[in-house]
């Protein structure tokens with residue numbers, strides 16, 4: 001895997017720490033070995049590459065090309081599509097601040113967020129996070145030549161413009177890849193292979209595709225200036241495609257002093273996938289949702305993040321394979337019933353009760 005990363009393309013700064021992540025090969029016929037490797041990486045950092053996922057390089061190149069076209073538009077055009085309460089649309093520079101306590105401004109990035117398309121007259125559009133997207137009009141972002149190539153397959157939605165068509169298919173294709181990964185995750189947790197794929201969980205998942213564009217700016221952590229502040233993702237899993245510029249870093253031990261940050265090099269054709277807080281909680285904290293951030297290196301950087309969360313009304317509870325008498329499900333603190341074998345701790349800013357002994361991997 002490492003040989004395929006060319007130093008001059010990824011421009012990892014000298015003397016920086018680099019994380020060598022494992023590759024999960026979605027085309028491997030040896031499911032058992034894949035699942036056991038996946039389990040190991042999820043217990044470790046929860047960050048891994050996914051390769052042979054079936055999405056063409058040409059397709060992803062086109063999505064990046066369209067993303068650049070979008071972000072190159074004049075600011076006033078992009079502002080016409082300002083992000084709405086359904087989290088769809090344009091998020092300008094500093095709109096997001098992923099680590100407000102340590103950031104001088106917000107993140108030095110802009111974004112364009114796309115969700116599953118739910119028309120205004122559909123009953124689901126009344127629910128949080130479901131609704132129509134905020135698409136650029138034909139005048140703002142005219143069609144590209146790619147229309148001709150896609151006409152055969154996507155004729156029905158082509159009338160709404162090629163960029164829309166491309167983004168909808170990107171979202172759909174990413175959802176398929178996310179489902180394949182979630183099957184392996186279910187097996188790694190000792191659950192039924194289709195646990196996460198059941199209609200009540202991912203049937204109406206809140207899936208968000210975020211096109212991201214980072215400023216050509218050099219981050220200065222000492223001054224609180226970051227491409228994206230330190231955070232963990234809050235959903236089930238995130239799939240990330242990046243250009244060739246380094247920038248993403250992970251910190252496996254957030255409590256270490258000083259914290260050690262390692263670059264995750266871009267790997268051509270692969271997705272960088274990570275576990276979110278929700279899956280960490282779902283698995284009783286066996287699987288790790290790791291802190292990460294983006295440092296600007298003076299070059300513009302483009303990435304495309306795909307966040308997967310379950311149906312908004314699904315109740316996430318500790319899965320049966322991750323709990324036992326010795327390792328009960330971690331619970332939100334109930335002040336009225338103090339328990340002697342539990343201690344109060346903080347988890348992502350929420351007070352929770354933890355067993356006084358740290359859970360081991362013995363039951364998995």
Ligand SMILES: O=C(O)CCC(=O)C(=O)O
Nearest residue numbers: 212228233248294303305
């Ligand atoms: O752009 C990247 O490399 C990471 C983005 C990210 O972590 C996020 O948006 O949650």
Ligand SMILES: [Fe+2]
Nearest residue numbers: 231232233292
């Ligand atoms: Fe993230």
